[in-house]
Amino acid sequence: MTDRTQTTWESHPDMQEMRERHARAERAASTQQGQAVEALALITGLYLAASPWIAGFTDFGTLAINNLITGIAYAFLLSGFGHAYERTHARAWAAALIGLWTIVAPWVVAGNVDTTRTIVNNIIVGVVGLLLALAASAAAGETDRGDRGRTARTAR
Numbered sequence: 001m002t003d004r005t006q007t008t009w010e011s012h013p014d015m016q017e018m019r020e021r022h023a024r025a026e027r028a029a030s031t032q033q034g035q036a037v038e039a040l041a042l043i044t045g046l047y048l049a050a051s052p053w054i055a056g057f058t059d060f061g062t063l064a065i066n067n068l069i070t071g072i073a074y075a076f077l078l079s080g081f082g083h084a085y086e087r088t089h090a091r092a093w094a095a096a097l098i099g100l101w102t103i104v105a106p107w108v109v110a111g112n113v114d115t116t117r118t119i120v121n122n123i124i125v126g127v128v129g130l131l132l133a134l135a136a137s138a139a140a141g142e143t144d145r146g147d148r149g150r151t152a153r154t155a156r
Helices: 015-030 032-055 061-078 081-108 116-155
Strands: none
Touching: 032 061, 032 116, 061 081, 061 116, 081 116
């Protein structure tokens, strides 16, 4: 007979790291800054998706479809960022790229879509989206710095 030892999750070598990661996610999502960024990012993404109909440039099919797709992607990237803490930085930077793309899209997408209405709409939404993505990244970074400070204090 072989001697089998039963292992539990409590004895798993990565258990402490998993608990710390979960605690960081909870702290990032429970701060007022994290909740505000998450809510504003969701609103920004939904507005970007609906902006062709709200601002009235549905005639420009390429830009309308572009804004619809990028708005949905932006909303998905930054909503619930605390629940996927280990990917927060990557998601925030991807959202920042969407914000930059939104700013330049009226000049880059096919067709003559660079009208005053589309330019003003996309620049404002793009800047707001970029700032929110940077704030999400900063919120995650602050939680990391706080953990490092606590680890250094407890190690002494």
